[in-house]
Amino acid sequence: MRFVDEYRDAGKARVLAADIAARCEPGRRYTFMEVCGGHTHTIYKHGLEDHLPEQVALVHGPGCPVCVIPMGRVDDAMHIAAQPDVIMTSFGDMMRVPGGKGSFLDAKAAGADIRMVYSPLDALKIAKLNPGRRVVFMAIGFETTAPSTAMTVLRAAAEGVENFSVFCNHVLIIPAIKAILDSPDLRLDGFIGPGHVSAVIGCRPYEFIAREYGKPLVVAGFEPLDVLQSVHMLLGQLGEGRAEVGNQYGRVVPWEGNRTAMEVIGKVMRLRPYFEWRGLGFIAQSALSVADEYAAFDAERVFDLPGLRVADPKACQCGEVLKGVLKPWECKVFGTACTPETPIGTCMVSSEGACAAYYTFGRFSRERVREATRA
């Protein structure tokens, strides 16, 4: 497979790395945030930081949907799952996410009917097969998954599947990036933009980052060479004093995104005035709820929810990790009390979470080596 080699070729990586080094101004440090957890995974898995000059640092952002779910929402979902006749469904990644009273897996072990599904349409099918039960789909994810949930609600409405509802936790990437840009903790030189989210929203929504904050953003693919190339493009812009939105992933991401997907979201969902993100706190207009027209399919209206805010465990430093302020291994419980098998925080749950990715592949990281030699 020649094409594969083209994206993973070690020789090409070296050439690109040399070009990247040549583009760095002497004495200047660069910090780029990879917004998406898929990129974090690629970076740790392939030890990409080792290919970059010391001057370039990559920090991870909040783009792992499982990681940003606050404890209170998990507890609300557990509350729904505990109601009579309920079948709770969600993606496999959701099963281990800890709430204040344990995870879905714990609740399942205690007798709740919680099922893992591949697609929201599988959840809808469970509802059709179990007319005497109330089937709830816990929807999570950024703009990549929101259209799928919305399409499923449309289908449920068209077919009159009255025992189906969605517990909507869809979040939006742009307000999260804005919150990071406005936070005083971090000085960034640019962003590696999310690939699959952009396949839906396109590249235009990022333009304010260049225009109002003067920072470049390059939408990138998930191959190791994609990530290196996007760093190269970011440095190219900075070297020429430009700040623009670039698209390194044009083979999947059209500049205008997927219009149908955006229309479906617009039809079925509404912006929430605010939403809590784990570690980032409340962010205005950063999430979606089910629109009034489809209230019958909105679990938040079908069920009475406690809606309590639950503080993160004291030991947990996911917030700092999600903002890129802290590296995973700097968290006090990393790898000891908190592991993928027994996660304390969300970043340890999904393979796109920075802590889980680092736990699995971190031995390649140059910073880990540096830490070790310092100790």
Add this chain to the structure above:
Amino acid sequence: MCLGIPGELVADAPEHPDLAVVEVGGVRRRINVGLLADEELRIGDWVLVHVGFALSKISQEEARAVLGYLEGLGRDYDDELDALRASDIT
């Protein structure tokens, strides 16, 4: 769950106009192609499949590249394929 898996469209699905059959890594499953209503999809086209929905149309070369990449992921890809195998969208 954020993995996009390339699938080749191999057949229409009689169950619903929005559905089509794709083959992914030897697994044949029905998926929803309603989000690509603007594209003229044909049998033999490749799409990126995300939680049971085709999200974008891609070239065969890109599909091969992504598959190679996913196979290198190991367990995460296996889990995703297992989930897809258990899926029965109609």
